[in-house]
Amino acid sequence: MQHVEFEINSSCQKMRLDVFLSEARPEFSRSYLQRLIEDRHVAVNGGAARANYKLRAGDRVELSIPDPVPLATAAAEDIALQIVYEDEAFLVVDKPAGMVVHPAPGHAGGTLVNALLHHCSGLPGIGGVERPGIVHRLDKETSGLLVVAKTDAALRSLSAQFKDRRIEKEYVALVRGRVKDLRGSISSPIGRHKVHRKKMSADAGREALTYYEVVERFAGYCYLRLFPKTGRTHQIRVHLASIGHPVLGDKLYGGKSPARLRKISRHALHARKLKLRHPSSSRLMVFDSPLPEDMALFLNKREETAAPCL
Numbered sequence: 001m002q003h004v005e006f007e008i009n010s011s012c013q014k015m016r017l018d019v020f021l022s023e024a025r026p027e028f029s030r031s032y033l034q035r036l037i038e039d040r041h042v043a044v045n046g047g048a049a050r051a052n053y054k055l056r057a058g059d060r061v062e063l064s065i066p067d068p069v070p071l072a073t074a075a076a077e078d079i080a081l082q083i084v085y086e087d088e089a090f091l092v093v094d095k096p097a098g099m100v101v102h103p104a105p106g107h108a109g110g111t112l113v114n115a116l117l118h119h120c121s122g123l124p125g126i127g128g129v130e131r132p133g134i135v136h137r138l139d140k141e142t143s144g145l146l147v148v149a150k151t152d153a154a155l156r157s158l159s160a161q162f163k164d165r166r167i168e169k170e171y172v173a174l175v176r177g178r179v180k181d182l183r184g185s186i187s188s189p190i191g192r193h194k195v196h197r198k199k200m201s202a203d204a205g206r207e208a209l210t211y212y213e214v215v216e217r218f219a220g221y222c223y224l225r226l227f228p229k230t231g232r233t234h235q236i237r238v239h240l241a242s243i244g245h246p247v248l249g250d251k252l253y254g255g256k257s258p259a260r261l262r263k264i265s266r267h268a269l270h271a272r273k274l275k276l277r278h279p280s281s282s283r284l285m286v287f288d289s290p291l292p293e294d295m296a297l298f299l300n301k302r303e304e305t306a307a308p309c310l
Contacts, residue, residue, distance in 0.1 A: 008059040018051040079115035144271025157279035170273035186239040202242035
């Protein structure tokens with residue numbers, strides 16, 4: 001049994017207990033953490049609490065994580081994976097757009113977890129029963145690099161690197177409109193939308209920071225590099241939408257784009273680069289992923305028909 005304690009500061013007050021824990025320990029699903037709360041593996045100020053408890057500054061949250069148990073709810077499936085790197089401790093997968101990371105209602109199979117259980121026989125139990133070895137998240141339609149731990153020690157090391165912001169991440173995106181500044185940052189809190197519960201909002205919640213650079217400007221859209229320094233849910237998509245430049249194809253945050261910009265069938269966001277320390281040796285490692293075909297084709301087509309407007 002692993003025990004973890006958190007001291008709540010003012011930036012986290014009024015957050016639901018289960019939401020806070022899912023962001024503090026992203027290797028576990030929110031539903032798994034809710035079960036831990038229900039089973040009294042979570043205490044607030046020494047006593048039991050409900051998942052919807054609103055945290056207050058100064059609260060002390062204690063989380064007891066049971067030892068992993070064999071995964072029983074997801075089946076191993078022979079699904080092809082693009083493995084960028086693998087050793088005895090962890091692997092890096094280049095996830096295609098459209099692949100769900102872990103099983104959920106409506107996605108019981110065909111997920112990255114199903115594929116990983118077939119590829120790595122030792123993964124059951126790593127990181128809880130629903131997301132074995134998954135260290136961080138990528139949305140279904142976001143393509144690119146994703147880290148998977150193969151041992152509990154690697155999971156702890158990699159999760160700590162993400163939590164302490166020691167892992168450097170770079171994304172690329174196609175966004176609507178002409179971004180005025182060639183370089184800049186977006187700093188606004190991100191939290192659950194007050195009305196639309198499947199959406200996040202950039203007007204309240206936990207602090208979030210994203211840096212960006214314009215790679216090239218075209219008529220009606222721009223090609224950006226993005227460097228998120230925090231890891232909030234939907235962070236890049238929410239931040240870009242908040243400054244009036246939503247990711248092309250983003251049905252949740254982008255609204256309706258002009259017809260000529262609807263040539264891509266998913267939100268055009270790609271996790272291109274990761275820089276991290278090896279969980280065993282601490283060796284610095286850098287991983288890259290090429291631009292996916294749909295985004296590359298979009299750029300090629302636009303370059304032929306629209307002169308860059310730098």
